Amino acid sequence: MSSRTASPTTWAWLEERFGRREFLLKAGWAFFYLFLGGWLLSNLKYLFPNVLYEPSLSFKAGRPEEFALGISEKWKKAQRVWIVRTQEGFYCFWARCTHLGCTPNWFDAEGRFKCPCHGSNFNTHGDVIAGPAPKPLWRCAIRVADDGQLFIDKGRLENRPGQREQGDFFLPMKA
Amino acid sequence: MQDLKQSVKKTKLWKSIFRHDFADTPRTRLQRVFGNVFLHLHPVRVPKDALRVVYTWGMGGLSFYMFLVLTVTGILLMFYYRPTTIHAYQDIKDLAYAVTLGGLLRNMHRWAAHLMVVVVILHMVRVFLTGAYKPPREYNWVVGVLLLVMTLFLSYTGYLLPWDQLALWAVTVGAQMAASSPVVGNEGPFRLPFITTANDARFGLIGGTVIGDATLIRFYVLHCIAVPFIFCVFLCVHLWRVRKDAFSRQTGEKVDVWPHLVSREFLAALLSTIVLFVWSMAMQAPLEGIANLNVTPNPSKAPWYFVGLQELLVYFDPWIAGVVLPTAIIVGLMAIPYVDVNPRGVGQYPTMARRGALWVPTERPFAVSVFMLGIVMWFVLIFIGYYCRGPNWEWYWPWEEWSHRRVTKLTLKNLPNLWGGLLLLSYFLQGTPMPKFVKDRLAARGGPRAPALVSASLHLGLGMVMAASIFVPLIWAPDPDYPEKSKYTMLFLSLGHAPNAPVVSGLYRLVEQLGAGAGYAIIAGIIAATGLLLGWIGIGFARFKDRLYEEVGLIKYSLVMGLFLCMMGVLGKIVLRLLFGIKYLISFPGASFNI
Secondary structure, eight states, rough: OOOOOOOSSSSHHHHHHHHHHHHHHHHHHHHHHHHHHHHHHHGGGGOOOOOOOOOOOOEEEEOGGOOSSEOOOTTTHHHOOEEEOOOOEEEEEOOOOTTTSSSOOOETTHHHHHHHHOOOEETTTOOOEEEOOOSSSOOEEEETTTTTTTEEEEEEEOOOOTTTTSSSGGGEEOO | OOOHHHHHHHHHHHHHOOSSSEEEEEHHHHHHHHHHHTTTTTTTTEEEHHHHHHHHHHHHHHHHHHOOOOHHHHHHHHHHOOSSTTTTTHHHHHHTTTTHHHHHHHHHHHHHHHHEEEEEHHHHHHHHHHHTTTTTHHHHHHHHHHHHHHHHHHHHHHHHTTTHHHHHHHHHHHHHHHHHHHEEEEEEEETTTOTTTTTTTTHHHHTTTSHHHHHHHHHHHHHIIHHHHHHHHHHHHHHHHHHOOOSSSSSSEEEEEEHHHHHHHHHHHHHHHHHHHHHHSSOOOEEEEEEOOOOOOOOOOOOHHHHOOOOOOOOOOOOIIIIIIIHHHHHHHHHHHHHOOOOOOOTTTOEEEEETTTTEEEHHHHHHHHHHHHHHHHHHHHHHHHSSSSSGGOOOTTTTTOOOTTTOOOOBBBHHHHHHHHHHHHHHHOOOOOOOOHHHHHHHOOOTTTOOOOOOOHHHHHHHHHHHHHHEEEEHBBBOOOTTTSSBBBBHHHTTTTOOHHHHHHHHHHHHHHHHHHHHHHHHHHHHHHHHHHHHHHHHHHHHHHHHHHHHHHHHHHHHHHHHHHHHHHHHHHHEEEEEEESSEEEEETTTEEE
């Protein structure tokens, strides 16, 4: 833009401002940056693998008769779950704090799960009663497999009161 | 012998390497610096003031030296270390116990990393106190903050590598913070609709949905190549800018860099190496049991420089403590040179003077006090996390013995959203200034004393609202955790019996022992007194606020006051948590939005 004189008509102003030279120059740079940005952004996807090689999220936990009333820590070390048996039936907690993912511990005397990382406390329903955790503990889907063993699926989780006590997340079985 | 030396010095080989002779003449002094690629980072001559040890404490140079030590020891460690879950822990064990000098190298690498964090922080404090970030050095301060962040990120990526329990759980927590980030985290607020565990920020960081081989190789590359590479780029800019922007203090004459500066650098490097050697021979770098994805050590503590953040995570929702606050701290630090328009205090430590009962910095009272308060708060958090937290992250005094069987029934409650919102609103409104034109209009309408009266009554009113919105719901609101009971349990009842809400349980005991009439009357008095106190603090700051507003304008004022109020708000929330048993002020669990 060599001359800055005001044009009498809008058209002439447009011609000067966005004329062929200017247009081609700007369009050229626009495409350069568009390509550069798009290429860099598409590389972000490179950091997100398409195929994962991770352990299976479901397992068989043995026959229901093997579990006494209360919280069972039998599968905590191997599968990171607590299996809870009440008078009415079974449910299963994923032993992963909803705050930042540490494994809480079960304290029988207080009837609480307590997390060692930031001090969250959960009761036997999984609800938060102290500490920073924002959500109740997750419950895993639980059913009886064809061979009569408990079948637990950590891939399907629920923690909303109302939904978590029914359907796939609670296995009715009188003690 | 002398002849041999002379003849060697005359050979073509010698001359091709060393371009000058070593007699101590002014000419060789200069040649040594600019004729040497490693030394030519220095100017040829520096102001004598910049050499005074008690001015800089050599912190910048020592940070750089620690970086070099870490690079060299790190490269050597890489000869034995394989970043896979099967080998990593065994390789570290080998290094510590079977490889000749491996243990010493590992210890040096670990302790040099700790030392570097300390030195970099002290360097920042020194630069702040001597006003060395003021024009024309603003941008170099920003680069310095980036280098600090990268130093911490290098430490974070480094401690996954031994694949022990400390490593795994520190990284679990760190990665989960990414999942709590707003918009791009699966468990954060304002989550985009297509974000799941399989494509959120955490997934990108750890390369999968669980921490494993993919994470290990990712952190290995970040730690050994990617971050050091970017670090070097910024380091070059930083050092180059130090030269180009000149030193903040230069009153007197200049002296030759060789030998005056080079000898000091050599001495500093020597002394710090000795310290590091002794430290590394005396203390083993910690190595816990092999990583177990299912079992967390109790308590699980991060290394000291992250324990402050870990402690902060106790008081806030992860998206605030893990994402918003660190970002605010970093942005706030970077913004300092651009919002601090006070030109005074460059090139010297602040002088203190007595004002009333307090010692106050004379030239930059607000800047120095707020910055130092921030630093002190950070180290207080570190102290609490390191010395006052025991099993289950429960409070233990430093002299108390830890017990895994101690029975404690902690209880935390949310303030009802409306009250909590009112508290936050009135708190942040305390930060609004009264611009001059408003004052003028008020004075024109109501006489010369009107602006002061209006300002005082506004601040007192806000203080009263704040006090009321803390205490009133705690005492008269029902506890929503017991909805099925015929008569609602009150928050006052639940927190009154909790062992972790001393103020509320104190008030509860007051009502129990004095009876309802006298008890509630005293409580009303306490509320009024708290309101008056908060209002009085507001009034005390009012004149300062108005002056600051007129000096720096709306944008800078909002940034400074917003960050300042956030910092004090963190302190306030910690008090509410530790003394009142309050968990959140505002809580929308469905949207993962909690404050």
